[in-house]
Amino acid sequence: MISSLLHDQVTLFPFHPVLGMGFSLLESGFWLSQLFGRLHPMLVHFPIALLLVAAVMELFTLRNFRHSFRSGIRFLVVLGAISAVFSAGMGWLLAENEGITGSTLDLHRILGLASAGLSVFLLVLLRKSELNPSTSSIKTYRLILFLTSIGIGVAGHFGASLTHGEDYLTEVLPQNSDQEAPPSLTVDLASFASELSPEKEIQLVTNVRSVLAHNCYKCHSGAKIEGELRLDEKEFVFAGGENGPIIVPGNPGQSELIRRISLSKNHKDVMPEKGKLLSKEEIQLLTLWIEKGAPWPDGVAQQSVYRVAALAPRKPDLPPADPGLENPIDRWVDQYFQQHQLKWSKPVDDRTFLRRVYLDIIGLLPSPEELAAFQEDTNPQKREIWIQKLLDRKDDFAQHWLTFWNDALRNDYTGTGYITRGRFAITDWLYTSIRDNKPYDQFAKELLNPNEKSKGFIEGIRWRGTVNASQRTEMQAAQNVGQVLLGLNLKCASCHDSFISDWKLEQAYAFANIFADSTLEVSRCEQPTGKLAQTKILWEELGAIDSLATKAEKLRQLADQLVQPANGRMYRTVVNRIWKQLMGRGMVEPVDEMDNAPWSQDLLDWLAVDFVENGYDLKRLIYQITTSKIYQSPSVTVPSAEKLLAEDFKFQGVIRRRITAEQFADAVAEISAPLFDSVEVKFRPYQLIPEAKTNLSFARASLVANNEFLKALGRPNREIVSTSRDSQASLLQALELSNGEKLNKALVKGGEKWASTFSDPMVLTENLYAKALLRKPSPKELEVAKKALGPKPNPAAVQDLLWAVFLLPEFQLIY
Incomplete structure (x- = not known):
């Protein structure tokens, strides 16, 4: 069946799927050899079918070599071996006459010739075992029969791959079903009904x-x-x-x-x-x-019908400062509020602020003792001081923001490619870069022009051998650099001229060529065009790339040119990403489509230039945002995720959002019991940096391998770039939080711990609420807890109370 797919493509179309161009009988070798070559796909069905059936029948004769099947097996083996030899010869003629090349063809040819050779050897062994049926001769014959059957089947698979692509079989598997599917048509035809x-x-x-x-x-x-x-x-x-x-x-x-x-x-x-x-x-x-x-x-x-954002940086003049609005961000927001007739709200209380800023900066809940100390602090600048304290907790900060960058740079601890060395982790480099607050221009340069520890990002994933043209590793590098560093979608343009932007196929290939060891051939819709790609940066005004240079030199040139201050797009992109991480929505949405209009062009432009002028300091940017009055204002609820992307969206403040899978796991671990054991911890930072040990008694979820619990709560598989997580609750999350094994085990241990620590149900409830929610329980909550726990709390009852608290919106949302 696999070979019939090859037959359909090669014999019925004048367009050859490997050559990618029309071919004529008059344009190449002797017509008879071409004719025999084109019979290969038809003849190759015989050895595959015959030898596979013979191998299956042979299994029935393992205890009796002279089984009644023997004559039938002999007929199938002889006919299959002879047809394998003829098929290999015709396949050779097909490849030579049609000018087919490539690594897949090489594998197909090697396996085909090897199978043909084994077929001849198989005939010899069959004859020998029939004349002298000794144990050794029969075992050798059977071994070669099975090897020949496997070899010829695998050869057929590679033959089909020549016409249908490397992922023809694997693309339908569940784990691959959503990776390269074209976007669905979601057009409201009714909107075009009128004039x-x-x-x-x-x-x-x-x-x-x-x-x-x-x-x-x-x-x-x-x-x-x-x-x-x-x-x-x-x-x-x-x-x-x-x-x-x-x-x-x-x-x-x-x-x-x-x-x-x-x-x-x-x-x-x-x-x-x-x-x-x-x-x-x-x-x-x-x-x-x-x-x-x-x-x-x-x-x-x-001409372009799409909005195209400016490349050059721009720093507009700051609006004047009003009392209480000294932060530059607040001055721009105030201007926006005036334009849209919006009013400022009073800042949130200390409890709400502290919980929000702890989760946003280090990903952990503050303790009741920390809240008490903060509330007792009379310094009018205490919020700024405590924010700086959190930023100075280097390892807590790094272990939280590692999740953000792992998603964006598709770095993980396990998964496709790691076993076969078709993928490289960047965890050591990434952790130290975050911990040391490496300037972002240097951070980006080391990703673009990598050392051995940071090469995993542009190396991509070699997950299917020689993949289809739009997903070869050089094109992955172009797509990922465009998406992550430049907020640019090149995926359409990697296959054909984009219909969602002005980017052309040749431009995508010219950019991908920078990451290649040799010149790439342009393929359109997976069909080679015969044209060689140029070597150019996406915006030529940033500089030229020497097309004759080595790959290392091209990458050095690319790194120098992309990070220069003249590339305003790069710094708008990272500012927008950090803004969304802290505020719940980017100034531009989606954050990977930076040509879309921001709700405030002036704020975005000003922040990007200010970021560059102040040393590309990510922690300073986080400090700047979190110390603003708008960040410390009450959160805003949005009825649906679609409203965040609406053209008429109006910014009013921090978007109320769900904590991440990692934040939830860490909070449960701190209050109840750790969800993950030592086997699941794949990265131990203190082995890299001795002082990286924290005072926590559990492993942060950002350091563990992905698992069903984290997947259900939203962690992506990281085989593709992920720059945004869904904050909406789902049925899968509800099922995992209701019946999941990991959470249940943590609850059981937590119930035992809390029940052994507190004998008074009221004291237990008050301590639990203080630790989980940073407040006292209400009289009604105390009454419910007292009924649930009884006069003396037992582990099962406490387990239920813990579960009820963890499912509260107050626990799961960042207000």
Whole structure:
């Protein structure tokens, strides 16, 4: 079956899936050798099927070599071995005549030839074992039969990979199902029902281009033109193909495009001819577009219809300071509030502030003793002082912010690639960089031009051998650097010209070429074009890259050019990320789409330049934000996550949000019992830095390997960049918190500890509330707890009380 896939692609299409260009019988070697070569996919079915069946039948003869199956096995082995030899020969002719190259082909050819050789040897052993059926000869024959069957099956797999890609089988597995899927069509067709404004026309044709790009560009674009039809540019779309126009504006019923995409899968004229048909929604969209006269504004083809953020830095003049609004952030927010007729709220009380700032800076809850000390502090600058104290707790700070950077830099302790050395951890480098507050420009330079300890970020993940073109490691580096450091989405442009931005395929490849040892060949929609990539930075005004330099030199040049102050985009991106981490929403959303409009361009620009002018100091930036009046204002509730992304979003303050999986695990560990044992701790910072030991009696969740508990509460698998976590509760979280084994074990231990420490239910409840919620229980809460615990608390009852407290919104949310 695997080989039949190869047969379908090679024999039915004049477009060769490996060459990526049309080929003709007249353009290469002797026609007869080409003909025999093209019989390879058909003939290769025989040895795979025959030898596999023979191997299975052989299992039934293990106790009796002269089983009644013997004659049938002999027939299958002889026929399978002979066809394997012929198939290998024809495969060789196919590769030589069609000019196919590549590492996958090399593996396919080696395994194929080896299997053919084993097949010949197998015939010899079969004859020997039949003439002299000794134990040794029979065992050798069976061993070679099984090896030949496995070898020829694996060779067939690599043959199929030549046409369908390395991940043809693995992409359907659950762990890979969400990694490279194209975005779903989520277009509200009703919004285009009335007369189209110029803006609506642009939106409509942009969605149309999205559908064409995902479904049609493989056969009808500049990289490959079938039937003289191109669908990637306006003039070609309306010109049509070899049979004339495919679109009749205003009349979808007479449009050949609509007819073809609406046919059933087995119809000879259906389009796409191979692969998945267009969805009902996609057909409706194209039909609606043609009904509306197939508008295609000149601006869509000729100039950008997308917002493009400025590259250069900009530092606007600060607004004047009013009393109580001396922090520059508050001065910009005050200007914004005046423009939108919003009012300031009074700062939160000491308890709310201390809990918020502890969780945000070091990821831990303050103790009741720390709250008492803070409340008794009469210094009017006490909030600024305590914030600085938290920033000075180097290891607590590093162990909390390690989670943030692990997500963004897809660094983890276990997972795809680590066993095969196809991936490299950067944990040691990352921890020391955070702990030492390494200047961000130097931090970024060491990621871009890495040493042995920091190379894991741009090395990517070699998770499927030679992966498809848009996910080879050089392209992963380009995509990840673009996303994390520049707030830029290059994933679309890694496959074809982007339909969500102005970035072109050639630009993505030129950037990826910086990370390559040799010049990359451009592939469009996974098909090689025969064009070699240039070597350029994304914004040429930042400087040139020497295309003839070594990879190490290219990376040095890239690092120097990207971190220069002239690259305002890079510093707006990191400022925006830190802002979101502390405030719950970025000034620009999503944070990976920095071309989107911020709610305050002036604040974003000013903070980015101020960040550069003050030494690229991330802790100073955190101090600047957390000491602002707006950070210390009451949190704002948002009815749904979609509202945070709405175009009419109005900033009013800190967004109320759920604590992370790691913060929840650490809080439970501190109050009840640790959730993780020593085996799960994959990084011990004190082995790297002796003084990194903290006073905590448990391992921070940021240091443990991912597990089902942390996954359920939101930790990503980190095989892709993750720069935002969902703060909405889910059914999976509810199930894990209700029935999860890890939390239950911690609750059991916690129940025993609290029950043995406190014999009075009231004292126990008051201490628990003080530690978990930093307050006294209300009379009603005391009454409920007294009924639940009884006159003398027992471990089971305390366990239930702990669980009830941990599920309170007051415990799980940052107010």
